Amino acid sequence: MKALLIGCGKMGGALLGRWVKSPEWSFTVVDPMAQDLPDDVRLFRDREELGSELFDLVIVAVKPQLIDAVLPGYEQYLGATGCVGSIAAGCSVARLQSALGDVSVIRIMPNLPASIGQGVSGLFAGPKCTPAQRSGVESLMQQAGTTVWVDEEDALDRVTAVAGSGPGYVFEIARTYIEAAEALGFTTAQARALVLDTMAGAVEMARRSDESVETLRNSVTSKNGTTQAGLDALNGDGTLTELMRRTTRAAYDRAVELR
Ligand SMILES: NC(=O)C1=CN([C@@H]2O[C@H](COP(=O)(O)OP(=O)(O)OC[C@H]3O[C@@H](n4cnc5c(N)ncnc54)[C@H](OP(=O)(O)O)[C@@H]3O)[C@@H](O)[C@H]2O)C=CC1
Ligand SMILES: O=C(O)[C@@H]1CCC=N1
Known part of the structure; x- marks a missing residue:
């Protein structure tokens, strides 16, 4: 062939x-x-x-x-x-x-x-x-x-918005997470190892698990602990939820323009 x-x-x-x-x-x-x-x-x-x-x-x-x-x-x-x-x-x-x-x-x-x-x-x-x-x-x-x-063909443009462009979102999230680790005092090499291995480990754990990612998140989160403090800052008011919706919607709208 x-x-x-x-x-x-x-x-x-x-x-x-x-x-x-x-x-x-x-x-x-x-x-x-x-x-x-x-x-x-x-x-x-x-x-x-x-x-x-x-x-x-x-x-x-x-x-x-x-x-x-x-x-x-x-x-x-x-x-x-x-x-x-x-x-x-x-x-x-x-x-x-x-x-x-x-x-x-x-x-x-x-x-x-x-x-x-x-x-x-x-x-x-x-x-x-x-x-x-x-x-x-x-x-x-x-x-x-x-x-x-x-x-249906429209679904392929939605796949584009979620998965085709997705690695770009993940790399951008990782980039800002690494910058935040540097701001806490780690070297770039330390920050990169800490962040990428945390992301890879968490994603692989979710892939292998039958639990929802919400349940897995809760298993990291002690009452009044450090994770709770971080999550409150990250998405306590739903800003991150809304941002992910806007992100995928913007990519889908661009795919529609390219039809
Ligand atoms: N990058 C990604 O993550 C993804 C990309 N895509 C799609 O893949 C396609 C390519 O994207 P990407 O690989 O990122 O872009 P690139 O620009 O890296 O690749 C396009 C290639 O096509 C070449 N090219 C330009 N004109 C011609 C021609 N007349 N004949 C043959 N080849 C030509 C370019 O050469 P030159 O550089 O010299 O112009 C370049 O090597 C796009 O349609 C994109 O939507 C889909 C999913 C993911
Ligand atoms: O950004 C783009 O248009 C291409 C399609 C999906 C990923 N890269």
């Missing part, structure tokens, strides 16, 4: 690094600037260099704003039973089909921890997709972490 990756930047490159572990697939990249690709991946700087080759899967991994300029013409590289997979945020099946014609499209919303096989990806199959196309894309995405199919 042959896959063509259009755009090999941060997200396309992260996925490619996992996909190359699938022995049944071979990979070709078109990207004007990409460097340091995995072994056995062919790189072309320009689409014209592809000649008359056909692919089973064409993956779109350029910025959504470039879709209309870059994609037209790529339909000629799609085999008869081939399908297009797009990771472009927001960009709808209808918009991809207006650039490429009446092709089969699966929209994929991965996130960056895919680079270490710990991503989570939302998947949405357009109306023309066959079960074989769905399972081919699903097994590739499983190399990058877990997968969740959604059966």
Whole structure:
């Protein structure tokens, strides 16, 4: 099976690094600037260099704003039973089909921890997709972490707001938490170890537990203790709850604008 990756930047490159572990697939990249690709991946700087080759899967991994300029013409590289997979945020099946014609499209919303096989990806199959196309894309995405199919396209934009952009929120929360630890007197190295290991340990404990995260939070919180004092400052008046709602809503609204 042959896959063509259009755009090999941060997200396309992260996925490619996992996909190359699938022995049944071979990979070709078109990207004007990409460097340091995995072994056995062919790189072309320009689409014209592809000649008359056909692919089973064409993956779109350029910025959504470039879709209309870059994609037209790529339909000629799609085999008869081939399908297009797009990771472009927001960009709808209808918009991809207006650039490429009446092709089969699966929209994929991965996130960056895919680079270490710990991503989570939302998947949405357009109306023309066959079960074989769905399972081919699903097994590739499983190399990058877990997968969740959604059966309406709007849900994929909501996946984007929660999980696609999610690592950005987590890194920003970690960054401010580390700054707060530094302000209490720790060195940057100490603060980074204390914060990242606390976050990783707490998240892993929640993943392995059947308890709700609320119950787990309560098991850290002694009456009138230190955690209670911290939590009162963090979300005593519901500001953090409201902020998380505004955060995911803003990302979803932006995905809708990119449709
Ligand atoms: N980053 C993330 O965490 C996630 C990103 N996505 C989606 O992935 C897509 C890519 O995002 P990201 O990887 O962050 O962006 P990047 O800018 O890192 O990657 C895009 C790549 O496409 C290349 N490119 C530009 N023009 C062309 C062209 N004409 N033909 C082929 N390649 C081209 C760029 O090259 P150059 O740099 O030279 O312009 C770059 O290497 C977006 O649609 C985004 O919505 C989805 C989920 C998560
Ligand atoms: O910020 C973005 O638009 C992309 C999509 C999800 C994560 N990064």
